[in-house]
Amino acid sequence: MTGKRIRVAVLFGGVSSEHEVSLMSVESVLANLPQEYEVLRIGITKDGRWVEYTGKNDEITSGAWEQDKSLRTAVLSPDRSHKGFLLLGSDGWELAPVDICFPVLHGKHGEDGSIQSLLELLGIPYVGSDALVCRRAQNKDSLHATMEAYRELTDEPAVASWPQGICIARDAFKDMGAATALDLVEERVHGGYPVAVKPAHGGSAMGVHRVDDIDHLGEAILDALSYDDHVVIEQWIEGVELAVSVIGTGWDAHALPPVEIVPKRGLYDTAARMDASLVDYYAPVRNESLSSNEADAQAIRAEIERAVLEVYRAYGLRDLGRIDLIWDGAQARVMETNVSPGMTETSLFPAACKAGGLSLSAVLNELVSNAKERGAVFC
DSSP states (O other): OOSSOOEEEEEEEOSSTTHHHHHHHHHHHHHHSOTTSEEEEEEEOTTOOEEEOOSOGGGSTTSGGGGOTTOEEEEEOSOGGGOEEEEEETTEEEEEEOSEEEEEOOSTTTSSSHHHHHHHHHTOOBSSOOHHHHHHHHBGGGHHHHHHHHHHHOOOOOOOBOOOEEEEEHHHHHHHOHHHHHHHHHHHSTTOSSEEEEESBOOTTTTOEEEOSGGGHHHHHHHHHTTOSEEEEEEOOOSEEEEEEEESSGGGOEEOOOEEEEESSSOOOHHHHHOGGGEEEESSOOHHHHOSSHHHHHHHHHHHHHHHHHHHHHHTOOSEEEEEEEEOSSSEEEEEEESSOOOSTTSHHHHHHHHTTOOHHHHHHHHHHHHHHHOOOOO
16 A cells, blocks of 8 residues: 555543443454554543553553553544544644544444544544434334334335334333333233343343343333433343344445354343353354254345345444344344444454455455545534
């Protein structure tokens, strides 16, 4: 590559409960970004400090990076004619121009449109979906309305399905009282117990519970509300748990091979997602998990991928994403949409890339190149 190198600001950390997940993801991203890019590493501490990190990549996951003596305060330049970060050193402020931002952030203020809105305001191109899409996709209660609106506008066959449920706000839960709220669940969530209880916003299965009877429902709701102001209570779906990653935008998007998730014990909870030894992953999904007939299994897999692309396009995701779902033996039941998939060595997105014959390095290169070509999009 000749000429000026493209400078990519990689953002990691964040103030959300998924801070540690971001630290694990960014180590993988930094290890796989092609060396043709000049990388500016911007860490966000748990208490919200933005700093430039110039130390070793392998000290990020442990959190040791925050103790690095060379950290410099980093502030996004408010001037669109000088896109980049203002870095505070011993000689005062200096501008570090950037061409692209790559947010490797998870959870609140990372993939809910907050960072994306800021970058759009400042005219800095970035990898991933735009702010409005991120905000909508982060809300698990938005799936039904999003899909219905999309289906009214297109002739695309309806394939995806989703669990039926309700969303209760923290204030509503307090105002109506626990007893009334619990009765409402029994009235509105069809099929009875078990039910799934989860925060309306967030990821990594934090605050997610399977509840088998009404005696344990209140406790699960309160725990979910400790992560978010709204809680979703929906049908519990049994079946083959899958994660399907997608690369691209609009009608150019394509699904990568589905990854089958089989916890060795219990649920695919936060602990299992952070420790690969607790889970068996199959990339791609095993045919026998879908059907004893190979031809039927291939047809089911094709249907799953169509359902995933329907959801991806309905939300308007851009560049990359991951749709989590369960094949219940008859339908692809979509659980949630992720605009910022995990990128750790054991995450589902890299596993899907490998199963699809793609190197993570090549995929990251494509993501950055597409963001550079697209440029800044002002909303």
